[in-house]
Amino acid sequence: MRHSFTAVIEKNATFHEDFETEPYECAWASEARWFIHVAELEGDGASLSARVQVSPDGLFWCDDGSAFETISAPGMYSLAVRDFGGWLRLDCGLDGEGSRVRLMIYLVLKE
Amino acid sequence: MSHAAADIRLSRFNPLPRILAFDDFDDGLHGWCELVGNHNGDLNELQPVFSDMRPAQLSTCTFFDLGTHGAVDGTYSMKLATRPRKFHQAVAIKRLTSAADGLVQFEAWFTYKAEQTFGAKDPGARAWDGNYHPSEAHFGSFTLWNDICEGTEPRDRYHAALRYENTNEEGEFTQRWLYKTGLHPTTRMLREGFDSNQNDVHVAKPDMWAPIPGGDQQLCFNEVPTKVNWHYLRWLFDLSTRRNTELQVNDLTMDLREIPVLRFEEGYWGINRLLNLCMDVRTTSNVRNFLYLDSVVISADW
Known part of the structure; x- marks a missing residue:
């Protein structure tokens, strides 16, 4: 039986500016899948970008x-x-003028 | 020799005759999940304090200076982590029901830390002197608690909650065990107008905690935020008396039989024989706080 765990990293959260998600430990898993469920995205030209980042210690980060x-x-x-x-x-x-996003972010880990 | 002493993995515990759960976090989270408040499908209905309790993590206890610390045995422990925001609280829950009234015991090997910070995060904080580390003052509290409901009658539901308060709301060292003297409103009570600060899942106001007699205790923070020493904890409560019985943390054992446990005046529907066990960590600074559990044993005398 393979191990699996789904973490709700952001729950119905609203953002008006750039943000990073909280650090999440995943050393036990060899595969991961992010899900972003955007409930609302408002504003003139509003868009959301999301880059995966990794870290050796949960403190200092770089792009994956x-x-x-x-x-x-x-x-x-x-x-x-x-x-x-x-x-x-x-x-x-x-991005965009007066942008606002409300979303869920999930991290699904599997080993 | 007790049955646990004959098993090398259980011999560091002292369980009651029936082991309901042995949660060694080297092989998963064993049903410890994020607490979520009640809602009707619309998450906007969540009480603010119950809306962001954070998912538990399988941690390797890895730090920037020494690498992986690991756990008491194996590599992994369960980690609860707050956000880096004053009074944020992370809560994990394990949901069971009880087959009879009687004793229930929760045992764990645990440790706790504040996240490493760099530079002067708190001007005026006591300085590092080679032994004392200011990181210790960044840690707020951790709490073990239950949610019990025998049936649907008024006063059938109660929460026992025991908190290790390292620093108080002002961030001053207190290093003592507390019990709560007030209820946190349930979602139903809040909808009926009950007032709450919404920054502690246990109480509506911070003065609703009281010291446990003989409950002053300094734990082993161990000087820096990247050294972890595991502590033994054993909490015994009695479903037949609706009271705590005792709490042991290393060499300190507190008799809790006279400590009052508040009951909800209302009756609750659909949670008969509820037996929930919970752990949480709450920061009193703008620094992430972590509670780690190497392993947990839940046992009963029924």
Whole structure:
């Protein structure tokens, strides 16, 4: 039986500016899949970007190299990652004039 | 020799005759999940304090200076982590029901830390002197608690909650065990107008905690935020008396039989024989606080 765990990293959270998700430990898993469920995305030219970041210690971060395609409408979006070491987070950018996003972010880990 | 002493993995515990759960976090989270408040499908209905309790993590206890610390045995422990925001609280819950009234015991090997910070995060804080580390003052509290409901009658539901308060709301060292003297409103009570600060899942106001007699205790923070020493904890409560019985943390054992446990005046529907066990960590600074559990044993005398 394989191990699996789904963490709700952001729950019905509203953002008006760029943000990073909280650090999440994932050393036990060899595969991961992010889900971003955008419930609302408002503002003139509003869009959301999300880059995967990794870290050796949960304190200092760098880009993993993978990223979601730019999100410009409500909906469910997903991205798979591997070889991420011990920690994962998303570095999210909110573009557009007076933008606002309300969303869920899930991290599904499997070993 | 007790049945636990004959098992090398259980011999560091002292369980009651029936082991309901042995949660060694080297092989998963064993049903410890994030606490979520009540809602009707619309998450906007969540009480603010119950809306962001954070998912538990399987931690390797890895730090920037020494790498992986690991756990008492194996590599992994369960970690609860707050956000880096004053009074944020992370809560994990394990949901069971009880088959009879009687004793229930929760045992754990645990440790706690504040996240490493760099530079002067708190001007005026006591300085590092080679032994004392200011990181210790960044840690707020951790709490073990239950949610019990025998049936649907008024006063059938109660929460026993025991808190280790390292620093108080002002961030001053107190290092003592507390019990709560007030209820946190349930979602139903809040909808009926009950007032709450919404920054502690246990109480509506911070003065609703009281010291446990003989409950002063200094734990082993161990000087820096990247050294972890595991502590033994044993909490015994009695479903037949609706009271705590005792709490042991290393060499300190507190008799809790005279400590009052508040009951909800209303009756609750659909939670008969509820037996929930919870752990949480709450920061009193703008620094992430962590509670780690290497392993947990839940046992009963029924």
